[in-house]
Amino acid sequence: MNRKRDVYYWQERSILKYLKKEWIEHAVFKINSNGIEGIGAGTPNADFGETYKTTMAIIEKMRKLTEEWEDLNNYADFEKVMSNIVKFDMSSKTAVEIAIADYILNSKNLDLSKILFSKKDLNEEMKKLYVYNDMGYAVYDELIDALMVKIEFIEKLSLEELEILKANIDKYKIWIDFKGIFNHYEVKKILDVFKGLDIMAIEQPLPIGSEFAVKDLLTKYPVFWDESFKTLQDIIRLKDISAGLVFEITKFGGLLKTSEYLKVAESLGLETMISSRIEHPITLDWTKKIKESFNYIDLNYEHYIEKTSK
CATH class of the missing domain: 3.20.20.120 (Enolase-like C-terminal domain)
Incomplete structure (x- = not known):
């Protein structure tokens, strides 16, 4: 495997108040390339059939793609390939896409939101x-x-x-x-x-x-x-x-x-x-x-x- 960068992911929780449920799970995705980081997150949507397990399973596929991708600054090209892998679980796709947008901001000072x-x-x-x-x-x-x-x-x-x-x-x-x-x-x-x-x-x-x-x-x-x-x-x-x-x-x-x-x-x-x-x-x-x-x-x-x- 030609790994070009390190990728990590983990679980975090938001503790809630005023609501019937006590907490909600999030998936966090981090890219580290020569000391430059990009971090994104996604929260599974039960209304769309997403669970923490399904989101993390797809994120694992995205980890391998992200580690091997030649140039993450080719944001649109990466998104097209990722979309072919991620069919329905948009929370996993969001976590990875935001991490790349954050990485581009930190490495190139380009804010894709603007x-x-x-x-x-x-x-x-x-x-x-x-x-x-x-x-x-x-x-x-x-x-x-x-x-x-x-x-x-x-x-x-x-x-x-x-x-x-x-x-x-x-x-x-x-x-x-x-x-x-x-x-x-x-x-x-x-x-x-x-x-x-x-x-x-x-x-x-x-x-x-x-x-x-x-x-x-x-x-x-x-x-x-x-x-x-x-x-x-x-x-x-x-x-x-x-x-x-x-x-x-x-x-x-x-x-x-x-x-x-x-x-x-x-x-x-x-x-x-x-x-x-x-x-x-x-x-x-x-x-x-x-x-x-x-x-x-x-x-x-x-x-x-x-x-x-x-």
């Missing part, structure tokens, strides 16, 4: 509120300094809990992420309960495959799609029933595909949001580097993280 992305004039930021049954009240104190709050359903709520939620968020602009877990009737009932709130947009109101049933809501609310949007083909499929699309760099395996898809969405006149699940701080930092390229920014969830460590 090269691949341009800034927009208007960006609206919001704070995340995960919504589930029997929520404690302490988390609402974290919202005091927010102007806009994105409520993201983890599970369905009773009518009584919806009323409690409404009473605690009625002072903010609201973005509602339904996560595709409700049917059309349930979405309309929730929106009826929330009547009177300043609702900025609704996100993924219906499950994947049921998107076109949203047409009666399009005249009342801007509709953004997240889980339904994974490929370029999805942009074309959803463009006529969308105000905009939700991006995550982990969803698309790093910076290159995110930049490519963003340009297509913008060419069709769609608005865009940059969002993130609870990710490793390395991934979140790179996401924040490109946040001003999007109309809406959903990256403020630090209040859910106690600490991240090995």
Whole structure:
């Protein structure tokens, strides 16, 4: 084997608060070449069938490729080869791609986030509120300094809990992420309960495959799609029933595909949001580097993280 550099990977965990689960696992990937390092991370997405084990198995394949690759500055060429190996596990691809972007920054002083992305004039930021049954009240104190709050359903709520939620968020602009877990009737009932709130947009109101049933809501609310949007083909499929699309760099395996898809969405006149699940701080930092390229920014969830460590 013609190994040109050293590559390492390991597990880290974020300890959580306010949520039903206590921690979340991350995969960290490090490149070391003549003392110059590049570090990336990826957090497996259970919604896409990823687990820590599947992510680490693919990262092992990427380790061998990364160690033998002639010149990591050939970023786009490496990404093409990696994409042929990584079919679906975008968390593993993100960890490796960010590590290479970080290595290029440290070795060449070239920040790929600035090269691949341009800034927009208007960006609206919001704070995340995960919504589930029997929520404690302490988390609402974290919202005091927010102007806009994105409520993201983890599970369905009773009518009584919806009323409690409404009473605690009625002072903010609201973005509602339904996560595709409700049917059309349930979405309309929730929106009826929330009547009177300043609702900025609704996100993924219906499950994947049921998107076109949203047409009666399009005249009342801007509709953004997240889980339904994974490929370029999805942009074309959803463009006529969308105000905009939700991006995550982990969803698309790093910076290159995110930049490519963003340009297509913008060419069709769609608005865009940059969002993130609870990710490793390395991934979140790179996401924040490109946040001003999007109309809406959903990256403020630090209040859910106690600490991240090995």
